[in-house]
Amino acid sequence: MQTQNCFLLSYLKYGDHDAILHCFSIENGFQSFFAKGIYSAKNKMKPYLFPLNLLNITISKVVAENRISCISKIESASDHYDFDEVAMNSILFFTADFLHQVxxxxxxxxxxxNExxxxxxxxSAQNYDAYLVFxxxxxxxSGLVPLYGNQKFLNPESGLFEDAISHPIFNESISALWKRFLSTSNTYEIRLTRDERTSFLDALMVYCRIHITGFYTPKSLAVVRQIFE
Known part of the structure; x- marks a missing residue:
C-alpha cells in the first residue's frame, strides 16, 4: 500500500463507471491513477472530483513506470475547502486546467x-486576483520570469525591459504592472482593477506561449472572462 497527497488537476470518464485521474502529488509530482467504479451508483467518491481538491489517494501496489496505478482508496484531505460559488469554481477550474497542461x-x-x-x-478568501498571481x-x-529593469517596456521574448515597445500588449502600463509584481514580496496582496486584470491575463498568456513549449491558452479561460467581464 502507498498513500499520496494529491491535488486533482483533471479527470476523464472511462467507460460507464470508471475514470482516469490526473493529479499532482507532493511525493511524486504529476501522476495518473485509475479509479475503478467511481461513477457507479453506490460509490461515494464521485463528490471528490472537483478541480484542485486535495486528496489522499491510496494505491494497492506500485506498477511499472509506463502503467497507471489503480486506486484502492480515496479520501478528501482534512483541510479541504468547499467551493460553492460559481466564480470560485470557475477560477479553480481554470487554474487546474493551466496546471494540467504545464x-x-x-x-x-x-x-x-505548497504554492x-x-x-x-x-x-477561498475570495481573492479573485489570486489565479493571476499564481x-x-x-x-x-520555474525560473521564467523577466529580469527587473528600469526601461519602460517589457519584451516578452527576451524577458528584458527595453526603451522601445516590442509587443502591442506589453505597453507602458502593463510593463509597469509586471515591474510591480517583480518588486512586491507578497504578490497575493496586489489588487487589480478590472481593466488591469484583463490586460495582465492577456499578457501572461502571451508570455506563457513564448516561454513554455507547446503551451496554449486553456479553453476554460473563456468562462472566467465571462464571469469577470
Whole structure:
C-alpha cells in the first residue's frame, strides 16, 4: 500500500463507471491513477472530483513506470475547502486546467505543491486576483520570469525591459504592472482593477506561449472572462 497527497488537476470518464485521474502529488509530482467504479451508483467518491481538491489517494501496489496505478482508496484531505460559488469554481477550474497542461512532465516539487495550496486558500478568501498571481508565481518558481529593469517596456521574448515597445500588449502600463509584481514580496496582496486584470491575463498568456513549449491558452479561460467581464 502507498498513500499520496494529491491535488486533482483533471479527470476523464472511462467507460460507464470508471475514470482516469490526473493529479499532482507532493511525493511524486504529476501522476495518473485509475479509479475503478467511481461513477457507479453506490460509490461515494464521485463528490471528490472537483478541480484542485486535495486528496489522499491510496494505491494497492506500485506498477511499472509506463502503467497507471489503480486506486484502492480515496479520501478528501482534512483541510479541504468547499467551493460553492460559481466564480470560485470557475477560477479553480481554470487554474487546474493551466496546471494540467504545464505539469505533465513535472517531478516532485514541494515548493510548487505548497504554492498550489496557498492559492487555494487565497481563492477561498475570495481573492479573485489570486489565479493571476499564481501563474506569475509558477513562472517565478520555474525560473521564467523577466529580469527587473528600469526601461519602460517589457519584451516578452527576451524577458528584458527595453526603451522601445516590442509587443502591442506589453505597453507602458502593463510593463509597469509586471515591474510591480517583480518588486512586491507578497504578490497575493496586489489588487487589480478590472481593466488591469484583463490586460495582465492577456499578457501572461502571451508570455506563457513564448516561454513554455507547446503551451496554449486553456479553453476554460473563456468562462472566467465571462464571469469577470
Amino acid at each position: 505539469l505533465r512532465e513535472e517531478a516532485k516539487n514541494p515548493l510548487l505543491f 498550489i495550496e496557498k492559492v487555494r486558500k487565497e481563492i 501563474i506569475f508565481k509558477y513562472l517565478s518558481i
